Amino acid sequence: GSIFGYIGSQKLNARSTSEDGTLKNYDKNVRYGGTFGGPLPIFNFGEGGPMFNSGKNKLFFFGAYEKFFQEGSSSSGSFTSPTLAGINTLAAQPGVSQYVINLFRNSVALAPTTTSTRTVLGVPIGFGDVFLPIPAFQGQKSYQFNIDHLPNENNQIRYRYARGRYGAEGAGNGGLSFNNLSLYDTDLFSTNWIHTFGSNLINDLRLSYTRTIQDFPLKDPTLTDFPNLTVTDLNLLIGPSGNLPQSGYDNNYQVYDSLTFVTGSHTFKGGADFRRYLGGSDFLPRSRGDYFYSSLDVLIRDLAPDVVNIRGVGQGTFVSNNHRFFTFIQDDWKVRSNLAFNLGVRYEYQGLYRDAALQATAAPANIPGVIEFGVPAVDKNNFAPRLGVVWSPHFDNMIGRFMFGNQGDSSIRANFSRSFFPNFSNFALISLPPTLQGSAEFAGPATNFLAQGGSPGAFTPNLTPAFLRANAGSLILPQIVPYADSIAVSYQRQIGAANGLEIRYLRTRGKSLPVQVQLNSRPVVDAAMVLPTFLTAPTVAQVTALPTITQVIAANPIFAGANVAPRQLASQGFNGVITGLPTPIGSSKYDGLAVSLTRRFSK
Numbered sequence: 001g002s003i004f005g006y007i008g009s010q011k012l013n014a015r016s017t018s019e020d021g022t023l024k025n026y027d028k029n030v031r032y033g034g035t036f037g038g039p040l041p042i043f044n045f046g047e048g049g050p051m052f053n054s055g056k057n058k059l060f061f062f063g064a065y066e067k068f069f070q071e072g073s074s075s076s077g078s079f080t081s082p083t084l085a086g087i088n089t090l091a092a093q094p095g096v097s098q099y100v101i102n103l104f105r106n107s108v109a110l111a112p113t114t115t116s117t118r119t120v121l122g123v124p125i126g127f128g129d130v131f132l133p134i135p136a137f138q139g140q141k142s143y144q145f146n147i148d149h150l151p152n153e154n155n156q157i158r159y160r161y162a163r164g165r166y167g168a169e170g171a172g173n174g175g176l177s178f179n180n181l182s183l184y185d186t187d188l189f190s191t192n193w194i195h196t197f198g199s200n201l202i203n204d205l206r207l208s209y210t211r212t213i214q215d216f217p218l219k220d221p222t223l224t225d226f227p228n229l230t231v232t233d234l235n236l237l238i239g240p241s242g243n244l245p246q247s248g249y250d251n252n253y254q255v256y257d258s259l260t261f262v263t264g265s266h267t268f269k270g271g272a273d274f275r276r277y278l279g280g281s282d283f284l285p286r287s288r289g290d291y292f293y294s295s296l297d298v299l300i301r302d303l304a305p306d307v308v309n310i311r312g313v314g315q316g317t318f319v320s321n322n323h324r325f326f327t328f329i330q331d332d333w334k335v336r337s338n339l340a341f342n343l344g345v346r347y348e349y350q351g352l353y354r355d356a357a358l359q360a361t362a363a364p365a366n367i368p369g370v371i372e373f374g375v376p377a378v379d380k381n382n383f384a385p386r387l388g389v390v391w392s393p394h395f396d397n398m399i400g401r402f403m404f405g406n407q408g409d410s411s412i413r414a415n416f417s418r419s420f421f422p423n424f425s426n427f428a429l430i431s432l433p434p435t436l437q438g439s440a441e442f443a444g445p446a447t448n449f450l451a452q453g454g455s456p457g458a459f460t461p462n463l464t465p466a467f468l469r470a471n472a473g474s475l476i477l478p479q480i481v482p483y484a485d486s487i488a489v490s491y492q493r494q495i496g497a498a499n500g501l502e503i504r505y506l507r508t509r510g511k512s513l514p515v516q517v518q519l520n521s522r523p524v525v526d527a528a529m530v531l532p533t534f535l536t537a538p539t540v541a542q543v544t545a546l547p548t549i550t551q552v553i554a555a556n557p558i559f560a561g562a563n564v565a566p567r568q569l570a571s572q573g574f575n576g577v578i579t580g581l582p583t584p585i586g587s588s589k590y591d592g593l594a595v596s597l598t599r600r601f602s603k
Contacts, residue, residue, distance in 0.1 A: 001036035025073040033066030033142075040147075057150070064144040071137035077171060078131050080234050082296075083111045086125040090300055093121050097302030099451040107223065108238055109175045120296050127234075132176060135169035156194040163187050170216065173228070174238035177220045187211045200262040204271075210252040216244050227289035227454055231296050232307060242290070246283035252276075270329040277322050280355075281429055284316025284437060289454045304442070304449045313459035314437030318429035322351040324422070330386065338407075342388035348420045350481060352378050353428050359476050362433035365468035367572050371519070373433060377478040384483070388415035403493075410493040420483045427514060427581045431474035435461045438471065469573035475519060480584035484510045500598040508590040514582025520567045520574050 008029030015024055040059040041052035082090070087110060091101045104110065111128025118127050143163040150156055164186040172178025190208035197203065218224050218240055228239035258271025292308035293299040330344025352375070362373040394400070394407040404410040437459070444455040462468070490504040532546060567575060 001034060003032075003034040005032035006030070026071070027073065028069070028071045030069045031066065033064065035062065035064045037062035037146075059150075060148045062144075062146040062148075064142075066142045067140070068142075069137070069139040074133040074136040076131040077134050078129055079174070079236055080116075080127050081109060081111045081130045081174075081236060083114050083126040083128055086114075086120075086127065089123060089125060090120060093123060095301050096121070097300065097448065097451065099448070100300055100302050103238075103450070107175050107177050107226075118296075120300065132171075134171045135179060138166070138168040140164065140166045154196045156192075158192045160190045160192075161188065169219075170241060172218075172240045174236065177223060178218065178226070178238075178240045180216050180218045180240055180244060183213070183215045183217070185211075185213045202260045204256075204258045204260070206254070206256040208252075208254045208256075210250070210254075212250045213247075214249070215247040216241075218244070225288055227291055227311075227450070228286075229299065230290075230292045230308075231299055232292055233295045236296075239288070242286075243283075245287065246281070248279070248281040250277070250279040253278075265334045267332040268329070269332075271327070273326040275324040275326075277320065277324065279321065279425070280317060280319040281425075282317045284312045284314065286310055286312040286439065287316055287457075291449075291454065302448050302450050304444060304446050309442045309444065309455060311440045311443070311455035311457060312437065313440050313457055314461075315432065315459075316437065317355075318425070318432065319354045320425040320429070321354040323349075324351065325349045338392040338394065340390050342386065342415070344386040346384040346386065348382040348384065348481070349380060350378065350382075350422055350479070352376060352479060353425050355432075356428040356476050356479075358436060359431070359433055361435040362468050362472070364463055364465045365472060367569075370572070371475065371569065371574070371578075373472075373475065376428075376476045379479055379481045382420050382481050382483075384418040384420060386415070386417045388417075389413070405494060410491070412489075412491055414487075414489045416485070416487050418483055418485050420481050423479050423481060423514065423582060428476050431476050431579070431581050434468055434471040434473075435463060466573055470575055472574055472578055473576060474579045474581060477580050477583060480512050480582075482510065482513045482584065482586075484508055484588075498600045502594075502596045502598075504592075504594045504596075506590070506592040508588075510586070510588035512584040513586030513588060514584060515586040517580045517583040517585070518577055519580045520569050520576070520578040522567055 006029070008027065010024040010027040013024065013027065019025060038061065039055040039057075040061050042055045042059055044051055044053050082104065084105075087101060087104050090096055091098065109130045109132055111126075111130050113128050114126035115128045116126075117124045119125070141164070143161075145161045147159040148156075149158070164184075166182075166184040168182040170180045170182050172180060188208070188210045190206065193205045195203045195205075223240065224245065226239055228237070228242055230237050253276040254273065255275075256271065256273045258269060261268045289311040290308060291305035291310075294306050298306055326346065326348050328344060328346040330342065332340065332342050334340045357375045359373050360375050366372045366374075390411060390413045392408060392411045393404045395404060440455050440457075445452050485508070487507045488505070490502060493501045495501055534542075567577075569578075
């Protein structure tokens with residue numbers, strides 16, 4: 001086994017130039033852990049003899065642990081807030097909400113001293129600057145445990161378990177009680193059984209399970225549903241981070257099996273890989289409410305927000321369960337001692353993420369042949385061929401010996417392969433239809449607004465075609481799987497006893513890459529939007545002949561004078577932007593050439 005440790009601190013660091021004349025910035029970085037392994041005794045189930053047999057060369061274990069912690073100098077977020085004396089003065093005024101007063105007393109960081117005075121409800125109130133430290137630390141614990149078992153010469157069994165726990169802190173607004181934790185937990189278990197049936201037949205079976213959980217809980221759980229409040233004239237923000245609450249989880253189950261068979265000059269290998277994914281996320285924008293007040297006068301009386309009053313309602317969860325299946329077969333064919341081929345094909349299938357099918361709930365908005373909200377189709381034509389060749393050429397003529405040298409001095413390798421990549425679930429989870437979620441704007445009671453829970457969170461879906469079309473914001477398209485075609489060629493040549501030359505070329509073409517596209521854009525006349533480019537100073541006549549801004553606007557239907565041109569589907573009731581996800585029109589290109597010369601200076 002072994003143990004290790006690392007400690008970093010500002011006390012051990014040299015002073016930087018930015019720290020001259022001041023205290024060194026706080027820094028703490030600690031990492032420590034250890035490993036331990038060895039043979040395990042094997043229980044003797046037979047009669048007589050010792051209870052345990054030695055596990056040497058039969059059963060072996062290995063364990064590892066590491067802890068990491070880092071904390072640095074935290075910067076400060078500043079804002080203007082009333083003093084405690086100012087809040088107590090406001091508490092005695094008629095019409096003031098004691099609910100909001102207690103909110104300030106218990107959850108908002110109040111100014112320690114008065115630096116300015118503002119009039120609130122006709123009364124001068126002391127305000128001051130508040131400086132809150134922004135958290136700057138993170139920590140992680142990692143565990144690993146392995147067991148390798150060789151019961152006999154025909155079987156090898158391996159077990160693996162890994163566990164990780166990561167934590168950090170994020171800043172909220174208006175008070176430390178609104179800070180949140182950032183948690184990321186992982187667990188992985190896998191087992192691998194390799195069985196040798198004979199000298200030419202081997203089976204490889206793998207089972208694995210992976211689980212990840214990501215969450216951002218508030219340090220004070222009683223404030224989980226607290227809304228985001230903004231007092232615009234003070235630029236004062238109160239509440240958790242605007243992206244909360246949100247969380248996600250992933251569970252991956254995998255069964256893989258392959259069989260390798262050697263016969264003559266061929267090595268055949270085939271197998272299948274089945275994966276079951278159970279996962280999801282939970283995020284509804286503005287689910288706690290987002291309220292803007294023009295002044296503290298409005299908030300302190302707990303009146304309804306007069307600038308922004310919006311709350312997300314409906315379903316925030318998205319379940320991404322799906323199946324994935326892969327199968328392949330390949331042949332390594334040694335044609336001659338200096339020539340071999342690798343021939344293979346792989347098939348991949350990716351099922352639809354479960355809740356992407358909920359798009360069909362918006363079917364009343366369909367316009368057949370124009371835009372249809374249904375269950376997205378999945379791609380079933382995902383065959384990936386693979387072809388490789390390695391050749392060690394040898395020729396007896398002068399040109400051949402110059403290019404390739406003697407037998408075994410050079411080699412040429414080339415291969416073509418196609419690789420598919422999964423479509424990510426976020427393409428679908430950000431595209432839930434208006435039948436599942438929406439927003440309530442300027443709803444809720446006019447008085448005692450926060451005390452009564454703010455804007456109501458109830459959601460009643462509107463299934464009329466007019467409403468669904470007016471609120472459509474996205475369209476999940478058929479799930480075409482992106483892929484990349486790669487060609488690689490290399491030439492290797494030994495030159496003399498101490499030199500080696502290698503030339504490599506790689507060409508990759510990405511195809512059907514996902515792109516977000518606006519499907520309901522406004523008409524554009526490209527010619528009316530072109531700006532002239534002069535590579536030399538234009539003449540006065542050339543400048544005079546150019547259209548004015550007024551003429552450009554008048555010639556373009558997007559502007560159409562004072563009126564904005566309608567969107568393409570406006571006549572059918574679609575008045576907003578509709579984003580198509582994922583639109584498989586993207587592509588990429590990469591070409592790389594590398595030349596290397598290696599020389600050995602000593603034997």
